[in-house]
Amino acid sequence: MPILNVSELRTHFRGERGPVRAVENVSFTLESGETIAIVGESGSGKSVTSLSIMRLLAGGRARSSGRIEFLGRDILSLGEAEMRKIRGNEIGMIFQEPMTSLNPVLTIGRQIAETLILHQHLSRAQARARAIEMLRLVDIPAAEQRIDEYPHQLSGGMRQRVMIAMALACEPKLLIADEPTTALDVTIQAQVLELMADLQKRTGTAIILITHDLGVVADVADRVIVMYAGRTVEEATTKDLFLHPLHPYTRGLLATIAKLGSSLDDNAASRLTEIPGQVPSLHESIPGCAFASRCPLVTDLCRHTAPSFEAVEPDHKVACHHVERRLQA
């Protein structure tokens, strides 16, 4: 049974100029122990998708429809009290900014212990022992001393480790990591990713990794979902996606990666490519394909009719009218 089953999730915000369609008909499933990456540029709806799963969007201004089934329960219909029992306990979350995601006036030990006392009903002493254990697990040296330190006494990488320790303290079934390595430098990034992969092996946690860094995706994800303007445009296993991208947007995205050995010479082939045009405004409803205005293969059909998100091969779904042509080619 899949641990998480998201079907036709839509999340809209109430904006001053009408609704902002941040997420439109996103569907995917996640098995336990699996790592799925959601990639896309800024504003593509990847963070909103994860916040919708946690139900962390302000009730008055954001509304979600569709189904989010977590271990058989529909998250969108749960009460707030039940939701609080899931947050931090069964679904853990790691945020982007390790520098500001810890409370500056509390020791890291107290912050890790807080979730344990709240959800696992441990005593203070037990929670402290478990917090030390968690700090060891995330490779923080001298955990017994570090536990009484304040966030400002730790480096960025250490703080992100503390965040991971906090998120995993209650052994959640699902971990949502929203750009966990974006604020870290490359060597620390590699360490943190390795740590996450390692912890996943031990605990069997499923991970949703949200990122715009395709290098990170290639490193750790089993499957990839590509989002564009609030919609999923392609979903495939990591290997498949990198070797045979089907959607023109995915191809464009992959082409934007700088390759080792490319130079700044006039040689056009080695120039860094970009995707022309801009992401469409989320204020307007888009009748056709969201990528139509930037797509090199665009036809009239694309402008009027939205392509359905279908499996063209086992484990490879894509939303494009021109996939058949592409597959034949």
Add this chain to the structure above:
Amino acid sequence: MTIKSNMIATGDLFPSEPRRGRVATFVRRHPTIVAGGGILFLMVLIAVFAQWIATIDPDKIAPIKRNREPTAEFWFGTDMLGRDLFSRVVYGARVSLLVGFAVAVCATFLGLVTGLAAGAYRRLDMVIMRLMDGLMSVPPILLAIALMAAVGGSVFNVILAISIAEFPRMSRLVRGLVLSIREQAYIDGAIASGSSMPKIIVKHILPNTLGPIMVQATYICSAAMITEAALSFIGAGTPPSIPSWGGIMNEGRMLWQIKPYIILFPAVFLSLTVLAVNLLGDGLRDALDPRAASRI
């Protein structure tokens, strides 16, 4: 052939200084805290040990010795009823300090409760802040006079009246702090880890507001002392049976041109105490402000 020796600078850039003790370092870094705290501590001692410090019973009337200039027997002179001014001023410290501290505590408590609620819950925000606007539209001293007129003079009522007049400012401050703190990523983190809003307020928001609140509390304390003296001066404060600095000044008002010391001594004590509290507040503000680079 000569070998050119490379001159490489060695030695520490901070030449070893004689190590100061912790007390000396604190005095050097925070002179205002030490000065303000010192004077205030002295005043507290005077208030607490008033009955041993005062030379004569402050209520003892001796008509034959009235309006004496300061002498060895009556250090600050006597008033128009022949009561010893020094003893009265010493006992007056009790009222001033009690009112100052009690109002600081009460107003802080009221301000915290209302400010936290207003900052954390949008619906309450409108109601509470409009109430505060209403209270703040009346000058604190006028509001206190009105309240005193309504409930009658006693130390408890003075504390209550001044607290009500002063707490809206604290409430505003706390609300503002909460509004900025709740946008911090760690509050989102706390929500994401399943904490309920009341828990987040107490555990995450409250500790982050304590620095500015302590500073504001000292200002409320000094404002309360001045308001108390003003209330007593116009006869709307503590009953005349309890010696207070404002009351003594009021009694000396009639004679101030020929016997200015009757007003002078309590005024000096009041000014010194208020100055001490303000110095302490300024010092705390500098010490608790993370942006001030005073630590380096």
